[in-house]
């Protein structure tokens with residue numbers, strides 16, 4: 041007799057809820073943990089998440105709870121979908137309930153402020169688990185499209201191939217969700233975190249009224265920045281040509297659904313930072329992670345000019361036109377991959 045795989049998903053936001061839908065429909069016994077009792081009760085009873093996914097019918101088998109111990113009981117996969125900057129504190133509160141053999145899965149796309157750690161590093165440190173028990177899911181995965189059952193592909197990364205394959209199997213849901221495996225956790229995570237910073241830059245340019253040449257330039261040179269940082273941190277360069285690199289960069293930088301692109305667009309249209317923050321109801325990871333990405337780049341002596349001006353515009357009062365001038369006035373150089 042085969043027993044059902046159990047998954048606990050932490051975070052009832054857009055992506056946590058959508059990924060929980062995929063896991064539940066793929067046949068895993070899935071429980072969603074959330075902070076707010078009213079929302080959790082509504083998900084559990086009405087199978088809807090009106091705050092984050094209005095109009096989407098969640099699977100009847102998907103359970104929801106505010107009790108981490110209940111969500112974690114017997115879990116094979118512990119899936120984490122909270123904001124990157126709160127993960128450390130969240131996980132510290134949950135870790136005593138995590139089953140000893142469970143695989144911890146990060147859906148998050150940020151770099152921790154202060155430590156410059158990737159989410160898998162934070163997970164390993166706080167939950168005290170080896171790298172073989174930590175996996176990452178990333179790629180061009182705009183939650184709202186996937187929740188409407190549009191097809192999407194993703195990358196499931198773990199240094200242990202067998203673990204990646206186990207998770208791949210658990211979330212493979214034809215014809216809706218197609219996960220590929222990869223062993224390059226560093227590259228997959230960097231692709232996901234840094235594309236948010238580049239999407240802010242593309243958004244700013246679009247908000248200023250710039251056209252597609254500027255967007256394409258920022259995406260291409262942004263990919264060069266991601267690749268340079270990846271090379272310095274030991275990532276596989278091929279990862280950045282894949283779904284978690286190029287794929288996610290294109291989806292995020294071009295989609296009106298992207299919170300990061302939209303945040304940048306509002307700044308580019310002349311709204312103040314305070315106004316944009318007030319208008320942004322969901323997690324736009326690049327807003328905080330641009331600072332940790334830049335710090336990481338400086339630690340490793342990697343040049344990231346787009347990231348520098350994004351930090352300037354978002355945090356240091358630089359005007360969008362000054363940012364554009366700075367980028368375009370850099371000394372000319374040959375175009376070489378990774379340079």
Ligand SMILES: NC(=O)c1ccc[n+]([C@@H]2O[C@H](COP(=O)([O-])OP(=O)(O)OC[C@H]3O[C@@H](n4cnc5c(N)ncnc54)[C@H](O)[C@@H]3O)[C@@H](O)[C@H]2O)c1
Pocket residue numbers: 051052053054055056057074075092121122123124126130147148149150181182183184321322323325
């Ligand atoms: N939405 C997407 O399309 C998408 C796709 C792929 C990856 N991601 C990544 O997934 C992660 C989560 O994104 P999301 O879109 O679900 O965000 P979201 O803003 O929709 O939801 C965030 C969730 O975290 C909860 N939360 C906020 N502060 C918290 C705290 N202090 N403690 C515990 N929970 C807290 C919120 O209540 C909410 O349930 C991010 O790192 C994001 O970059 C998002």
Ligand SMILES: O=P(O)(O)OC[C@H](O)CO
Pocket residue numbers: 149179180181182183236239288291292297298299300301323324325
């Ligand atoms: O809405 P964003 O900008 O957080 O992007 C969502 C996903 O990361 C796209 O893959």
